[in-house]
Amino acid sequence: MKVIFDKIASTTKNAKISRESLLSPEVPAEDGIVVAVRVIGTKSVYNSVEDLHGRMTPLNDGDILAAVLGSRRALRGYAGVVPDRVRVGDKLDILNLGGIVGKCTAGNPELGPPLKAEVLGVVLSFPYLGERTGVPATIKNNAVPCADKLEPSAPIVYVAGSCMQAGKTSACCEIIRVLSRRGRRVGAAKLTGVSLLRDTLGMTDRGAAFSLSFTDAGMASTSEAVAVRVSKGLINALNKEKPDCLVVELGDGIMGEYGVQAILSDPELMAAGTAHVLCATDPVAAWGCAELYRNRFKLPVHIISGPATDNSVGKDFVEKQIGVPALNARLDPEALGAAVENLLWPAAA
Incomplete structure (x- = not known):
C-alpha cells in the first residue's frame, strides 16, 4: 500500500521518511517503529504536531500522519505505552506534540482525551541499494550510538x-x-x-x-x-x-x-x-x-x-x-x- 503523508512528525527524523511511502500491514509492536496513521476527529487544545523543521502544524480529521510508536510518562500531559500488539485498523492515541502514538494509560483534565488515530500500516524503508524488499522503518536507524563509557569531556x-x-x-x-x-x-x-x-x-x-x-x-x-x-x-x-x-x-x-x-x-x-x-x-x-x-x-x-x-x-x-x-x-x-x-x-x- 502506498500513502502520501499530510504531516510527518519530528520524532521520525532519524528514519528519513519520504512524503510518499510504502506500507506493510505487519506492524512490529516496538518502541521507535514508524507507522502511518489517520487522525480521527479534532480538538481545540493539544491538536498539533511538530514537523521535521520544528514547526507546529494543526492536526485535522483525516490527516495521514507519519508517527512513531512509543511510551510517555508525563505528570502534566498524557501517559501511555506501546501496546502488546498493533494491527491495521487499531485505534491509537497521539501522546505528545512530537508525534508519538500508543495506548493512553493516564490523561490530563486540562488537555481532555487525546486525539485518536487509526493505524494504516508500518512505513517501509529500503536501506540496501537494489533491494526491493522493504523493512520496517525505525528511528533507531542513523542513530547516535549509546555508550557504556564516558570519554574525556569538556566541563x-x-x-x-x-x-x-x-x-x-x-x-x-x-x-x-x-x-x-x-x-x-x-x-x-x-x-x-x-x-x-x-x-x-x-x-x-x-x-x-x-x-x-x-x-x-x-x-x-x-x-x-x-x-x-x-x-x-x-x-x-x-x-x-x-x-x-x-x-x-x-x-x-x-x-x-x-x-x-x-x-x-x-x-x-x-x-x-x-x-x-x-x-x-x-x-x-x-x-x-x-x-x-x-x-x-x-x-x-x-x-x-x-x-x-x-x-x-x-x-x-x-x-x-x-x-x-x-x-x-x-x-x-x-x-x-x-x-x-x-x-x-x-x-x-
Missing part, C-alpha cells in the same frame, strides 16, 4: 528540575546565550524526556554551536533502563566537536520516570559535571530538590532558578533557607550566565 553544566515546566529549557537557553556571546563554543543536549525538537532548536537559536537529544540516539522517550547509556553516547558525540563546555538539560523532574535519577547516580557522568543548576516551580520544590541533591545523590547545588525565583519572596527563601544563589533566567539572564561562567572558569570571572 558539563547539568540543568535539572522539580518537574516538567519548571524552567529548565529557559535556563539552558539563557546560559547558552550568555556563554556564546562571551566567545565560548557551547554544545547542548537534552538527555531525558519525550521526543520534541523544540527544546534543542531553542538552544541552537540561542547560540549553541551544535545540539543533540535522545531522539538522535533513536529513542522516542527515555527510561531508567536506557538513560545512562544514551547520555554517555550523546556526550561523547558532542565532545567530538571540540566544545569549550556542554550545557545539558535533564528533561522532566528529578523524581520522574525518564531516568534522571539514574544519571544523577552515575559516577562517570557526575564526575564530568562542573555546575549544577536546579529549576523549581515553588519554594517547597526548591527545598526538596536541594535535599535530594545533597543527601541522596551527594551532589552540590550551585544555582536555583525557575518560577520559584520569579520574585523576591521566592528568592529570599532560596538564599536564606537553602543557602544557594537564586538567579532567574527570565528576569536576570546575564547574572545567571555569568555565575555559570564563573563556575566553569573561575579565573575568567
Whole structure:
C-alpha cells in the first residue's frame, strides 16, 4: 500500500521518511517503529504536531500522519505505552506534540482525551541499494550510538528540575546565550524526556554551536533502563566537536520516570559535571530538590532558578533557607550566565 503523508512528525527524523511511502500491514509492536496513521476527529487544545523543521502544524480529521510508536510518562500531559500488539485498523492515541502514538494509560483534565488515530500500516524503508524488499522503518536507524563509557569531556553544566515546566529549557537557553556571546563554543543536549525538537532548536537559536537529544540516539522517550547509556553516547558525540563546555538539560523532574535519577547516580557522568543548576516551580520544590541533591545523590547545588525565583519572596527563601544563589533566567539572564561562567572558569570571572 502506498500513502502520501499530510504531516510527518519530528520524532521520525532519524528514519528519513519520504512524503510518499510504502506500507506493510505487519506492524512490529516496538518502541521507535514508524507507522502511518489517520487522525480521527479534532480538538481545540493539544491538536498539533511538530514537523521535521520544528514547526507546529494543526492536526485535522483525516490527516495521514507519519508517527512513531512509543511510551510517555508525563505528570502534566498524557501517559501511555506501546501496546502488546498493533494491527491495521487499531485505534491509537497521539501522546505528545512530537508525534508519538500508543495506548493512553493516564490523561490530563486540562488537555481532555487525546486525539485518536487509526493505524494504516508500518512505513517501509529500503536501506540496501537494489533491494526491493522493504523493512520496517525505525528511528533507531542513523542513530547516535549509546555508550557504556564516558570519554574525556569538556566541563558539563547539568540543568535539572522539580518537574516538567519548571524552567529548565529557559535556563539552558539563557546560559547558552550568555556563554556564546562571551566567545565560548557551547554544545547542548537534552538527555531525558519525550521526543520534541523544540527544546534543542531553542538552544541552537540561542547560540549553541551544535545540539543533540535522545531522539538522535533513536529513542522516542527515555527510561531508567536506557538513560545512562544514551547520555554517555550523546556526550561523547558532542565532545567530538571540540566544545569549550556542554550545557545539558535533564528533561522532566528529578523524581520522574525518564531516568534522571539514574544519571544523577552515575559516577562517570557526575564526575564530568562542573555546575549544577536546579529549576523549581515553588519554594517547597526548591527545598526538596536541594535535599535530594545533597543527601541522596551527594551532589552540590550551585544555582536555583525557575518560577520559584520569579520574585523576591521566592528568592529570599532560596538564599536564606537553602543557602544557594537564586538567579532567574527570565528576569536576570546575564547574572545567571555569568555565575555559570564563573563556575566553569573561575579565573575568567
